[in-house]
Amino acid sequence: MNNNDFDSLPEALQDLYIKMQDDLYDGLKDDVVEATVEALDQWGQEPADILQLGLVAGMDIVGEDFRDGILFVPEVLLAAKAMKGAMEILRPLLTEVKDVDRQGTVVIGTVKGDIHDIGKNLVGMMLEGAGFEVVNLGINVDADQFLAALREHNADILGMSALLTTTMPYMRTVIQRLRDEGLRERTIVLVGGAPLTSAFAEDIGADRYCEDAAVAVEAAKALMEIKRRKA
């Protein structure tokens, strides 16, 4: 759904979405959850549309204001918690849809030595919203854990996140292990996190650097398409 579609929604529903964004911004988890239920039950909205028009649109504003120095980490964390609350309702519904157009399986985690998980979780939720099955390994994940999970879930995509200049080099180690153990060919490797660049991603042998969650979803879809055609 794009902005035109948003404009063509009934005004009361538009208001509901804007209220959802505002409440997310203010970190009001209960209100965001309530609005999510209302959009589902009373308006019959698709889970993916609620995610996009309500939650992600709200998080975009939070992200912008964080970048501009209007919001700081405490507010961002509260907003992320509110989003997580709503996702608990949407997740099972998103999975229901998935069997029809299943996109693929993603194993995602923050690399060893690094405990930043806000951005990575956001990416995970957006991928779920786009129809991927997401296995979130959490923080401080080492190569063994990444490889074990890729095998266990027969995953298509590995997503790694690093927010520290001291932990980003570890991504190279993980990719090398994929090569050593013959998993690199069949695994799409996406990397992200604020200090990364596409030059870095290329240098370590990743398939794509994702500057934000939207890019991550696009890249995951596009590379899966290529992978499917090859198969």
Place this chain on the structure above:
Amino acid sequence: MADRLFELLERKGLVLGDGAMGTMLQLAGLTDGGAPELWNVARPDVVRAIYQGYADAGSDIITTNSFGGTRYRLKLHHLQERVFELNQAAAALAREVAGADRLVAGSMGPTGELMEPLGPLTLDDARTAFAEQAAGLAAGGVDFFLVETMSSLDEVQAALEGARAASDLPVVVTMTFDTNYRTMMGVTPAQAVQTLHDWGVTVVGANCGNGPAEIERIMTEMAQARPEGVVLMAQSNAGLPRWRDGDISYDGTPEVMADYTRRMRALGVQVIGACCGSTPDHLAAMRTALDGPPLAHYEPAFDVSALQGKPVSDSTARRAARRAQRAET
């Protein structure tokens, strides 16, 4: 309380801190994401050589290799049961190098955990963890504790109370204002200097961050808000990290850091050192700048007009109205 830091300040007026530990260890081969603190016992030769490098460069203070020495940080490396040992070793090595002339600062960095209500860490648990670290550092012979790179005042409070519970050595606090000139938790330099003064901390400042230009603005704000009697401290990164030729390096040269040193002097900062990316070469240049004449004319290197006003986003007014409505009902 034997406050050797104050004696030194009275005697010298201006004190040179030291430089990076983490990036120096990386240069020395710590590249597997392992715990820097483990090298206090596994590679004491390397840690001692880094301390010695700063001593030879003219540092008045040697800072211990214990930044991630709380149990929460060591837990990432399954070393949480060795807090006392690793901190004591960090301090004992530094004491050896520093001798009687130089001071040893016991570095205490953030736990990396979020404190209640944002995260799971309680004030009690944090206090206990810092006390445990401080006990090891004190046993190894530090002269004072340096609580550094902090972003949350709650965590500073825990560190302060923990350190004070473990020992009566003085505590110095520096925070990191790397998110639009505030800490990532939103603390302003003025708020930091005021609050820490209220909590009985006399040496207060900023460290790490996004390079000398950023810290210059932060120290200006601190200097403007500084209560009587507070001594300011600054330890800037040597510029910014850049990914170059398959490696990360910082772009601040020794000349840049010498210029930063003179600027800090001009702002009335009395304890001046460096952080990530700096080396003994940087500190030697800073020593020269500290011993030489002050700047004849100080011209701020940042946009002074930026000190006023806070940006407001488009959706702010709408939310304000909604909040007011909510308050009514």
